[in-house]
Amino acid sequence: MAFPERRLRRLRRTPALRRLVAETRLTVDDLVAPLFVREGIVDPQPIVSLPGVVQHTRESLRQEVRELVDLGVPAVILFGVPASKDAAGTGASDPDGIVQVALRDLRDEFGDEIVLMADLCLDEYTDHGHCGLLTPAGTVDNDATLERYAQVAVAQADAGVDVCAPSGMMDGQVRAIRAALDGSSHADTAILAYAAKYASALYGPFRDAVDVEIADGGDRRAYQQDWHNVRESLAEVQADLDEGADMVMVKPALTYLDVLTKVRAMTDVPLAAYHVSGEYAMVHAAAEKGWIDGDAVALEQLTAVKRAGADMVLTYFTRSVAEVLYP
Numbered sequence: 220m221a222f223p224e225r226r227l228r229r230l231r232r233t234p235a236l237r238r239l240v241a242e243t244r245l246t247v248d249d250l251v252a253p254l255f256v257r258e259g260i261v262d263p264q265p266i267v268s269l270p271g272v273v274q275h276t277r278e279s280l281r282q283e284v285r286e287l288v289d290l291g292v293p294a295v296i297l298f299g300v301p302a303s304k305d306a307a308g309t310g311a312s313d314p315d316g317i318v319q320v321a322l323r324d325l326r327d328e329f330g331d332e333i334v335l336m337a338d339l340c341l342d343e344y345t346d347h348g349h350c351g352l353l354t355p356a357g358t359v360d361n362d363a364t365l366e367r368y369a370q371v372a373v374a375q376a377d378a379g380v381d382v383c384a385p386s387g388m389m390d391g392q393v394r395a396i397r398a399a400l401d402g403s404s405h406a407d408t409a410i411l412a413y414a415a416k417y418a419s420a421l422y423g424p425f426r427d428a429v430d431v432e433i434a435d436g437g438d439r440r441a442y443q444q445d446w447h448n449v450r451e452s453l454a455e456v457q458a459d460l461d462e463g464a465d466m467v468m469v470k471p472a473l474t475y476l477d478v479l480t481k482v483r484a485m486t487d488v489p490l491a492a493y494h495v496s497g498e499y500a501m502v503h504a505a506a507e508k509g510w511i512d513g514d515a516v517a518l519e520q521l522t523a524v525k526r527a528g529a530d531m532v533l534t535y536f537t538r539s540v541a542e543v544l545y546p
């Protein structure tokens with residue numbers, strides 16, 4: 220029997236051949252580590268639903284970032300857990316709030332060795348757990364929240380953040396933050412917009428990580444996107460670009476690869492994907508049972524996110540993947 224003229228297996232024969240023809244590469248340069256820092260604790264606190272991830276003290280955060288720098292990881296994104304919460308989420312914009320002091324610590328110690336990002340939202344800081352201020356009727360007040368986001372942006376920039384990452388899904392948030400940054404001599408501070416962010420059930424473990432419970436059994440569906448939709452994501456991305464976003468994000472990642480591909484096709488700005496807490500937790504849980512090889516699945520998933528069009532991935536696997544990929 221003659222061979223068929225095209226034999227697709229020929230280039231899969233050896234590891235070196237496969238490496239040579241690989242279309243997508245995941246490198247340490249693509250990774251952003253989400254890190255939690257908690258006010259008023261003496262020892263790092265484990266997060267049960269995120270094995271291997273902790274709420275850091277200021278000191279343990281510094282050590283973690285040192286190790287990430289040594290592994291070549293280019294960026295971290297900080298989330299704060301304040302000691303006390305209130306209706307306005309005051310801790311988010313307090314110059315002595317936990318993220319601001321942590322940013323100063325890291326900027327002092329690492330200079331420009333690593334990109335410092337900060338999530339810009341109120342939900343970790345509000346006692347009702349919503350991403351913005353509430354009206355008396357209990358809905359999230361879009362425009363009043365924008366004023367708070369502007370204050371948070373300035374506080375983060377004053378503390379040395381390189382990139383503000385607004386995640387609250389208020390309309391007009393990128394414009395409000397850009398104006399506040401430009402108006403406070405922070406024209407160099409960049410914005411990574413959580414542009415297409417869905418009201419996903421995959422954020423469950425994150426809410427444990429930041430001690431957030433939404434009041435009255437509520438949810439975020441009145442501001443985060445409905446996962447039945449994809450055209451809406453393109454409108455969200457376009458709005459954020461028009462308002463001045465430097466980079467855009469799709470979140471979560473794996474359930475939204477179609478969104479990533481469509482966003483990739485519409486813009487050339489750097490595109491991030493957030494492999495979220497639930498995605499991480501599922502891999503860990505199945506691996507713990509011995510049902511999957513967790514490290515292999517993590518690499519496969521994160522590479523798929525790049526293949527779908529992302530330039531960078533925010534992932535709780537950053538450190539373990541960096542250890543594997545490190546040259």
Ligand code: PBG
Nearest residue numbers: 340342386421422425495496497
């Ligand atoms: C909001 C925010 C959330 C996450 C990142 N930023 C939670 C939410 O929208 O409910 C989730 C990240 C994850 O699940 O890993 N500040």
